[in-house]
Amino acid sequence: MSTAAEVNIDQDVHHDEHHDYEQSFISKYIFTTDHKMIGKQFLITGIMWGLIGVGMSVIFRLQLGFPEMDLGWLRPLLGGWISEQGKLDPEFYLALVTMHGTIMVFFVLTAGLSGTFSNYLIPLQIGARDMASGFMNMLSYWFFFLSSVVMMASIFIETGPAAGGWVVYPPLSALPQAIQGSGLGMTLWLVAMVFFIVSMLLGGINYITTVINLRTEGMSFSRLPLTIWAFFLTAVIGLLSFPVLFAAALLLVFDRSFGTSFYLSDIYIGGEALPNMGGSPILYQHLFWFLGHPEVYIVLLPALGITSEVIATNSRKPIFGYKAMIGSMLGITVLSFVVWAHHMFVSGLNPFLGSVFMFLTLIIAIPSAVKVFNYLTTLWKGNIIFTPATLFSIGLVSFFISGGLTGIFLGNSVIDIQLHDTYFVVAHFHLVMGSLSIFGLLAGVYHWFPKMFGRMMDEKLGHIHFWMTFIGVYMIFFPMHYIGIAGFPRRYYSWTNFDAFSSYTDLNMFVSVAAFVTVAAQFIFLFNFFYSMYRGKRAPQNPWRSNTLEWTAPIEPGHGNWPGEIPKVYRWPYDYSKPGAKEDFIPQHIPLSHTPESNLDHEVELAKKEVVDKTANAQSNA
Amino acid sequence: MFNLAIGLGVVLLLAILFLIFRISSLISVAKGNTNKIATSSNKINGALFMLFLIGGGFLFFWYSIKEFDNYNLPVASEHGSEYEFMFWITMAVTGVVFVLTQILLFYFSWKYQYKEDSKALFYPENNKLEVVWTFVPAVVLAILVFTGWRVWTDITAPAPENTNNIEIMGYQFAWGVRYPGLDGELGNSDYREIDATNNFGIDFNDKAAYDDFIPREMHIPKGEPVTFNIRARDVLHSVFAPHFRLKMDAVPGMPTTFTFTATKTTEEMREELNDPEFNYEIACTEICGRGHYSMKLTLIVDEPKEYREWYAEQESFLKRNPEYLTKVPNDLKEVALLKTGIDNKELD
DSSP, rough: OOOHHHHHHHHHHHHTTTTSOOHIIIIIIOOOOOHHHHHHHHHHHHHHHHHHHHHHHEEEEEEEHHHTTOGGGGGGHHGGGGTTSSSHHHHHHHHHHHHHHHHIIIIIIIIIIIIIHHHHHHHHHHSSOOOSOOOHHHHHHHHHHHHHHHHHHHHHHHSSSOOOOTTTTTTTOOOOOGGGGGGGGHHHHHHHHHHHHHHHHHHHHHHHHHHHHOTTTTGGGGSSOOOHHHEEEEEHHHHHHHHHHHHHHHHHHHHHHHHOOOSOOSSTTTTOOOSSSSOOOOHHHHHHHHHHHHHHHHHHHHHHHHHHHHHHHHHOOOOHHHHHHHHHHHHHHHTTTSSSSOOOOOTTOOOHHHHHHHHHHTTTTHHHHHHHHHHHHHHHHHHHOOOOHHHHHHHHHHHHHHHHHHHHHHHHHHHHHHHTBBBHHHHHIIIIIIIIIHHHHHHHHHHHHHHSBBBOOOOOHHHHHHHHHHHHHHHHHHHHHHHHHTTTSSSOOOOTOTTOOOOOHHHHOOOHHHHHHHHHHHHHHHHHHHHHHHHOBOOSSSTTTOSSSSGGGGOOOOOTTTTTSSSOOOOOOTTOTTTOOSSSOTTSSOOOOGGTTTTTTTHHHHHHHHHHHHHHHHHOOO | HHHHHHHHHHHHHHHHHHHHHHHHHHHHHHHHHGGSSSHHOOOOOOOHHHHHHHHHHHHHHHHHHHTTTSSSSSEEEHHHHHHHHHHHHHHHHHHHHHHHHHHHHHHHHHBBOOOOOOOOOOOOOOOHHHHHHHHHHHHHHHHHHHHHHHHHHHEEEOOOOOOOEEEEETTEEEEEEEEEETTTTTOOOOOGGSSOOOTBBBBBGGGGGOOOOOSSSSEEEEEEEEEEEEEEESSSSEEEEEEGGGEEEEEBTTEEEEEEEESSSSHHHHHTTTOOOEEEEEESSSSSSGGGGGOOOEEEEOOHHHHEEEEEOOHOOOOOOOGGGGSSOGGGHHHHHHHHHHHHHHHH
């Protein structure tokens, strides 16, 4: 007994201190350093931002689907942005589009997805008591919160929020003369993004450090669940690319406020020639997309990681090609840094560079294809249980195919000439980046809700939510491909000025209606989420009969996650339906030596070595 | 009152929905569904996937075929047909993959849904398969990249000597067009020279600028190479001429170009589409502010002969605005008068 205590003290002195005292409300729920609570904070904030971001899309879909409609009834909400005639202000339309993009990409899909699940799952799945630095983790959330406050404030100012598109290309974003939103709104946008980047970097450093250093005994990199691999690589991408966005934003601040000319040159606006010369707007585009493209994978990889875990668990099969999955994620990580200029094929980029980036861009389709094939093979001959999380994961794979394939069009510089900045692009990235990541987020929430809140979400409501959302998303974004091939440009307030784009009013109306129905369906989820949090059925220890470590922790884990020793890990996380095993799953903490009936040839050898460990363990427990 | 009624209705509806939800969850507890690994809804979900596959697949093919002429704009430029070739090759390749993988995804989901007596196959890896499906997409993509690269170098090749240079300038919120005049050379411009009349900031120190003209309508010849010299004077814009499969950003401080050859005159296109109102249009595709959606420029494609006639009729900017002669340096005054075709008499 005394040996055990000593071992414990050596390893866990720091964490065990937290165990026994009552935490005050503030230190438990607000300035908490517990990774689980921080994860929930990110989740709730993300959901709230999601509502705002999606709400904005409802307003501009009203404009696009029903351009003749009298929007006077929105005046109590939008005030002067609705004209006397009940028309949406065109500049506010652009502001809505801009803020919708910013909010969804950064605040929902980056902070809400990777912030939630990296925080929540990394320590639980690798067997750690908490993040490497709980304090930095807390700072990460509160910087995000600060950023949220500033961004939120910008929506309510008189000149409106930033309105230059979510990419905020200068000179438009640099010149308040060019558009109202480039005044105070843009300043607040930049300030908010700076805080946001700080938050992401603090979080990212923590995730990386934790995964490298705090894995429990036996949890080698080749035994990590794919979720953790995904979060880890996401953090690496973020750490390398967000500082570049910081630089881009900083130079923009200088151009806006201190008279420099990094991005500005030869400009005549508002009746006067500006003194700026020698700058290049293309420089900003390079810097922005050096983050902007990896950002796509920052929101994609966590969703794919969650899907890998959910699909394997619920088809009761090991994920097919575990090593190939890791390899393809590594490939995506590296390649994500060398494809950025495919957003700039028609920006005036040297055509030779265009060829290079076309080549690199299409290479990235290969690891993506491998992932799809591996998901398909994982489902093949499975024994699939359609929990809501499974449904969302299957839907995600469907989006990955649909949206990924249209990427092959856009990555080809020739085809991009016509399709660039049309609705084809809108359709493409909303499927592969937007909807896919949202589905990853929803799958994650449905799957880990029992761990987070100790209760189950209602399954039937989950199913209804899935089918309305899945069909809805396709009804919204699939028609946009046709509109895009027909050449309809994006960020247009209305198309009636052009004969070429005057058709498809019916299809646009259809898209808008589909969008409203899909948005309405999200309230089913919200009800389910909050209702189940308090009134849901109590969760069993391991509701999905899953292999990963988080399900060995108490149903409602306290600070420190495991009350006693941290479990050790003896196998990879995907021993589902192993031949010879009694159950169709063998959790990671079950030693190979306990399952001689199902061990594979090479595991028999490993099991022999393991015995040494076990005796040591047994002695200390005695 | 009406609003109140709607509000009450909504509340009532929500209450009913909530009741249904409560009752159904109580029933499922009573039935003992909650302790099963997979409930009866598992079958329904599996079936719905097949239904979705069939229904969605039908809609996809039906709509794609029915609407073909609506979303597939007619092509009016030489490289446009190369673009179409590339587009439809890619569509064929990705289309096959799309249909196959979606079928597999939903079919597997339905076929391998949970059955109490069956067990999943423990099948963690197969290196041969992995190699095959890494290698096959790699080869297919290599072919697409190579074809794309050849078309791309073709389209972006430097303009031929005999090209018709035309300047397009984007500003909030319209396009300006300037032609090089009879000497075929666009004069310099400087953004500091811009004023209310001299929209382009034409620099009158440059001889080539004197015969430049700024027409009311934009014309280009059919069958001859045309080079758009594109620039912007305030924020980013982007020249997009959908029928020519042409797009290039207009960047302040960095002129860009796009060279193409039109293959159908406006008249021919009107006949082809049976639409006497048809006109080629140029739109802006880079967000540029409040009027982004209204930056339209109509473009007329003429037979070369008509084009030359129209071209010869145009008066130079300097002739229309003789007050700018004062900006011409003294030693070049003679040249300016000669090139613009202004009589000395007219000046007096």
